[in-house]
Amino acid sequence: MQELAKQALISMISHIIFIIITWQIIQSVRLDPIFKKMRTFEAKLLIIFVTIAIGTTVSNFFLDLLNWTNQITYLF
Template identity: 30%
Template sequence: MEENLATELSNTTGAAGILSMAVSLLCVAIAWWSLQNLKLDTIIRYPKSSQGRLLHLLLAIVLGHFVANFLLDYLGWSLQMRRLF
């Protein structure tokens, strides 16, 4: 019985990890796509340089991370609501 519980817990943890990674990568990709419309010429001196592109990538990662955390938190909260009733 303990062996089944440990296996089930391991599988659940693994599935949650894969879901978190997939949501995070999807949100970073959406953030990258949405930041393509941002005009960085007014903020960055040379937006086509490697530093400008790196800043663009870092902005996409930060924005995607915040959105992914929100979505995953919201999913966790909605799953916890089942225990309320």
């Protein structure tokens, strides 16, 4: 049970860290010309959703990689 709680905590922290990293990267890209004027709310909401999607996907990749490296010990 304690291992499950530890894994959940690592997953939450990983997701938050990668979402923050993705947010910083997306903020450095100039996206203003893509969106229509007077649609700033929708543009910000889209950027937030894209940030969460990319950050979560990257986090899942690294969490899977971590789990696979732990499971490879069962090979031998």
